[in-house]
Amino acid sequence: MSEVTVRVQKVRTASLKRKLIFFGALAGLLVAASFFSSYLCPWDPYEQNLALAKAAPSADHLLGTDRYGRDMLSRVIAGSYTSILSTLLLVAFISVFGSIAGIFCAWSGKRLDTLVMRLADMFLAFPGLVFALAVAAVLGGGVQNAIFALAAISWPKYARLARSQTLAQQELPYMQAARMAGCGTLGLIRRHVVPNIAGPILVTAMLDIGTMMMELAGLSFLGLGAKPPIPEWGSMMSDTRNLLATHPWVTLAPGFAIFVSVMIFNLLGDTVRDWLDPKNRR
Amino acid sequence: MNYAARRLLQLIPILFGITFLSFLLMYMAGSDAVTEMYTNRGVEVAQEIIDARRAELGLDLPFWEQYLRWLWGMLHGDMGMSYVTGEPVFEAFLRKLPATLLLAVSVVMLTVVISIPCGIAAAIHRDKAIDLFLRFGSFIGNAMPNFFVAMLLMQFLGIQMGVLPVISGGMDGVSAIMPTLTLAIAMSAKYLRQVRSTVLEELNKEYVMGARARGVSERVILWKNVMKASLLTIMTLLALSIGSLLGGTAIIESIFMWDGVGKLAVDAINMRDYPLIQAYVMWMAIIYVMVNLAADLLYHHLDPRIRLGVSRS
Numbered sequence: 223m224s225e226v227t228v229r230v231q232k233v234r235t236a237s238l239k240r241k242l243i244f245f246g247a248l249a250g251l252l253v254a255a256s257f258f259s260s261y262l263c264p265w266d267p268y269e270q271n272l273a274l275a276k277a278a279p280s281a282d283h284l285l286g287t288d289r290y291g292r293d294m295l296s297r298v299i300a301g302s303y304t305s306i307l308s309t310l311l312l313v314a315f316i317s318v319f320g321s322i323a324g325i326f327c328a329w330s331g332k333r334l335d336t337l338v339m340r341l342a343d344m345f346l347a348f349p350g351l352v353f354a355l356a357v358a359a360v361l362g363g364g365v366q367n368a369i370f371a372l373a374a375i376s377w378p379k380y381a382r383l384a385r386s387q388t389l390a391q392q393e394l395p396y397m398q399a400a401r402m403a404g405c406g407t408l409g410l411i412r413r414h415v416v417p418n419i420a421g422p423i424l425v426t427a428m429l430d431i432g433t434m435m436m437e438l439a440g441l442s443f444l445g446l447g448a449k450p451p452i453p454e455w456g457s458m459m460s461d462t463r464n465l466l467a468t469h470p471w472v473t474l475a476p477g478f479a480i481f482v483s484v485m486i487f488n489l490l491g492d493t494v495r496d497w498l499d500p501k502n503r504r
Numbered sequence: 505m506n507y508a509a510r511r512l513l514q515l516i517p518i519l520f521g522i523t524f525l526s527f528l529l530m531y532m533a534g535s536d537a538v539t540e541m542y543t544n545r546g547v548e549v550a551q552e553i554i555d556a557r558r559a560e561l562g563l564d565l566p567f568w569e570q571y572l573r574w575l576w577g578m579l580h581g582d583m584g585m586s587y588v589t590g591e592p593v594f595e596a597f598l599r600k601l602p603a604t605l606l607l608a609v610s611v612v613m614l615t616v617v618i619s620i621p622c623g624i625a626a627a628i629h630r631d632k633a634i635d636l637f638l639r640f641g642s643f644i645g646n647a648m649p650n651f652f653v654a655m656l657l658m659q660f661l662g663i664q665m666g667v668l669p670v671i672s673g674g675m676d677g678v679s680a681i682m683p684t685l686t687l688a689i690a691m692s693a694k695y696l697r698q699v700r701s702t703v704l705e706e707l708n709k710e711y712v713m714g715a716r717a718r719g720v721s722e723r724v725i726l727w728k729n730v731m732k733a734s735l736l737t738i739m740t741l742l743a744l745s746i747g748s749l750l751g752g753t754a755i756i757e758s759i760f761m762w763d764g765v766g767k768l769a770v771d772a773i774n775m776r777d778y779p780l781i782q783a784y785v786m787w788m789a790i791i792y793v794m795v796n797l798a799a800d801l802l803y804h805h806l807d808p809r810i811r812l813g814v815s816r817s
């Protein structure tokens with residue numbers, strides 16, 4: 223490789239590293255803020271004050287108040303707890319569970335493999351949110367049920383990915399060498415398969431955070447997720463949508479919160495993908 | 505056996521899966537037609553009457569028997585009655601389907617019109633101002649949930665500028681603009697990137713370099729070679745994205761009061777009208793699977809390497 227190419231590589235790696243640190247810090251800050259949201263609210267997000275209802279943004283209430291006089295800024299901040307943390311929980315759950323199912327499929331006999339993969343195909347046959355909508359409807363709403371509904375439709379993606387990655391690893395000579403050296407199945411999976419397939423799964427999971435956050439908010443918007451008065455961005459928007467014409471800040475503020483959070487996680491996801499791309503690592 | 509026949513055969517277990525999951529869902533809902541019907545009418549009846557009615561409808565049978573009976577009825581176009589209106593759910597679904605299909609088709613058309621030229625432009629002018637601008641736009645579009653886009657459009661086009669009606673007043677073209685725009689923005693944002701990367705990949709192939717070396721003009725390379733080769737992938741990706749479109753219509757239809765199956769389903773969910781939800785879920789899945797199959801068959805028909813039996817390398 224010529225010297226120029228190496229230099230270009232180095233510059234690119236360095237700038238990627240800076241981006242990774244920056245967006246990682248931003249996302250970390252967001253997660254920390256949602257975790258400690260109850261300490262960050264300037265006002266009590268549940269406290270109603272009808273005298274102040276539907277107030278325009280002011281120095282006291284930066285985003286104004288909703289129709290019960292609750293401070294919108296506090297409600298948006300408090301909403302991050304449900305919206306962000308339940309999304310992270312959901313993505314963590316489906317990526318771990320789906321990957322375990324996929325690795326298990328790759329390792330088990332043909333019959334079990336076919337069975338689980340056909341099951342995954344069944345779930346993948348339902349378009350987008352349609353099945354999640356029905357599952358959430360049958361379970362009767364609530365954040366937990368919305369998470370469960372989205373998990374039900376999202377695990378097959380990870381199962382397929384982990385399965386194909388594991389099968390590819392199994393073909394490689396080093397696996398046979400490790401096996402001949404006396405490494406048991408569980409040891410092989412833990413020490414060789416998992417570290418080697420973690421990259422693509424991590425990237426998929428990171429890029430999934432934004433999508434899942436929007437879908438979870440979408441279910442809440444339809445009344446199938448968090449229920450009022452619990453502050454959650456999707457249900458807050460649906461709850462206040464008849465105020466759009468007269469008090470747009472009340473309706474649009476939670477939407478902006480979703481937008482900004484999704485953007486931060488997408489930027490981080492893109493950067494992690496570039497970072498793990500072997501082309502950028504020399 | 506030829507490819508189409510093999511694909512059709514593979515469809516059978518998938519269709520069984522769809523019907524099974526749809527049935528299981530309602531079975532798990534735990535509320536049955538009889539109790540729900542009496543509750544909706546607001547009458548309190550004796551347990552014996554409920555039991556008798558349940559036996560009459562076959563609701564006391566074991567799970568598998570119920571499933572097979574339901575499947576048999578479904579094959580004859582009978583998907584049960586709505587708990588709320590009492591009309592056959594399949595008819596209600598069919599009546600609302602054209603509105604949703606109309607919306608979906610106009611969204612797909614608008615997406616094609618926006619994202620294919622923009623995607624190609626971004627690919628040709630890679631890393632130039634226009635590419636950065638389009639990528640930025642696509643990034644923004646990707647991070648906005650569709651109900652937020654809907655609210656923004658309502659606020660700016662409907663309320664502040666007053667050019668479009670906020671709530672649909674029927675099935676006319678003007679009412680269709682905002683829901684179409686909402687769904688097309690998100691879809692174009694995603695699709696633009698895919699078009700861009702497909703074209704870029706094609707532009708990096710050796711035959712392009714060969715054509716350039718022989719002095720073939722850029723325009724001919726782009727429109728006669730690169731586009732022809734990319735179009736297949738672009739078509740396939742479009743068919744695959746119809747899934748998320750079908751799911752997205754539910755929220756958007758109910759925001760804009762567009763009278764399609766999505767709104768029907770959301771209303772049914774609020775009323776706990778389970779047979780209607782079941783019909784919606786099942787038929788949406790069947791439509792989705794069929795669209796994918798059609799796209800797949802088209803792809804195989806159009807690709808001469810596959811059609812003529814030359815192995816792909």
